[in-house]
Amino acid sequence: MQFGRSWVLLTLAFLVTACASPGRAPADRGSGAEPARPTPGVKAITIGLDEDLRNLWNVATEGAAGGEAQHVLHIMHQPLAANIADGSAVPRVLQELPSAERGTWKVFPDGSMETTMKLRPGVKWHDGTPFTARDMLFSLAVYRDPELPNSEQEVVKHIVGMEAVDPATVVVRWADTYPFADRLETKELFLLPAHLLETTYVEAKGRLLALPYFSSNEFVGLGPYRLTMWEPGSHLDLTANPDYFLGNPKIERIRVQFIPDGNTMIANLKAGTVHVTLGTKKLDRDAMRFLEQEWQTSGAGVVLVYSRNYKFGEPQKFHNPQPADLADVRVRRALLHALNRQELARVVYEERGVVADSWVDPSFARYQQVRDSITQYPYDARRAAALLEEVGWRRGADSVLQKDGQRFCVDRPRRRGRREAFAHGGGALEIAGHPGRLRISEPGADAGSPGPSDLQRVSLHE
Secondary structure: OEEEEEEEEEEHHHHOOOOOOOOOOOOOOOOOOOOOOOOOOOOEEEEEEOOOOOOHHHHHHOHHHHOOHHHHHHHHOOOOEEEOOOOOEEEOOEOOOOOOOOOOEEEOOOOOEEEEEEEOOOOEOOOOOEOOHHHHHHHHHHHOOOOOOOOOOOOHHHEEEEEEEEOOEEEEEEOOOOOOOOOOOOOOOOOOOHHHHHHHHHHOHHHHHHOHHHOOOOOOOOOOEEEEEEEOOOEEEEEEOOOOOOOOOOOOEEEEEEOOOHHHHHHHHHHOOOOEEOOEOOOOHHHHHHHHHHHHHHOOEEEEEEEEEEEOOOHHHOOOOOOHHHHOHHHHHHHHHHOOHHHHHHHHHHHHOEEOOOOOOOOOOOHHHHHHHOOOOOOOHHHHHHHHHHHOOEEOOOOEEEEOOEEOEEEOOOOOOOOOHHHHHHHHHHHHOOOOOEEEEOOOOOOOOOOOOOOOEEEEEO
16 A cells, blocks of 8 residues: 655635736636636635546445545535544534543444434524534435445445434444444445435436536535536636635635646646646646746745555455455465565655555654554565465465466456556556566556556466
8 A cells, every 4th residue: 555646736825816917818618718807805716626527426336446536525614524634524504523431432232322413603604594413414314325326335224224313413334333423424424415315316306416506607516616607518616605604715706716727727727827727637747847847946836745545455355355265364474575566656656655564654743653553564575475385375486476277467447537556566566676576567468568657457476
């Protein structure tokens, strides 16, 4: 497992107004839209989004494939709770997080749980309607509905029931122990307005996700900004919500410009027509390096890089995994020892590469509490070969490990919106010439032919 990188770019002009620096020609917007025209005295910024936003239900429910658009959703909407930069949770529309000390988080001897969620007073939907327990119950019903497309149902499947004690309190019953029950974010439970959507859900469920609510300026959320204009293929316009429960936002207007092309994004950043990105992973690394150097000299902007995204493999969870020995923990340990992850991180991410030995980011405060309990698997090709030999895998005539006539070859199913970390590792390790290496080929192709980073087959050699 390794931490992936997100690039966040800020031009210093955004700290003052939405105006581009004098004398700069507007760059190609990549969507045919005119740049947002500044209004004197109005604090406004333009955000560059590296995709064309189409439907907010898809943004919330497609996991990693939701991409950086999830950040845009959070500008317009808010969850029950949120994880902040240090990995801790803070309440959002909740008044407080469920807590064992306060008796609002109970774990029973059979492993089941009960959490009491108290809603923050004064939270309103953008149309002025109060957010209540009714919305909670409705949101759960929709989000766990097996008839609706949703790849983020893993958490709500743990929930066996929810009861409204009063308009501001719900009790959630859990089938088993879930350690993050106090911090349900939008991807775990997308909060929806019952007063706007419940009738359609009950009477014509098949029409629910086609409603303009999810794909136009009819969207009504709980966030600091209201959606005032959605121009498909071009941009969103947002205005500050004066009734936001955490206070009136300081920036009055935001335009979110859809710019899927990385070169066009950089051109707009240089021209000052885009002031900030939201952690894009689509920009060319070399182009980013040049932009970072240019900005360090000119002071026109800042490039920030965060290691907050995981790339990891869980081959034992594949349906009918092949080889079947992936179910043996010794084989999975061997895979870790066979990967020179430090070198992989260096080649792919250079000095910013970080190896992830656990789910806890080393920069988090609580990392020090768990560091001594984390099992590490340093690169050790001989140890990997020994573990595999214990299970019966030995080198064949072509040097590929074999057992009972089967070559050791892991096929990874494609997942939309995911880049394959194993493929990166294979390419990097083969180029570096390490004795323990992964060889990549397309499904059905010659296993000895290295391919690009999105290929799916990984062969393990001694």
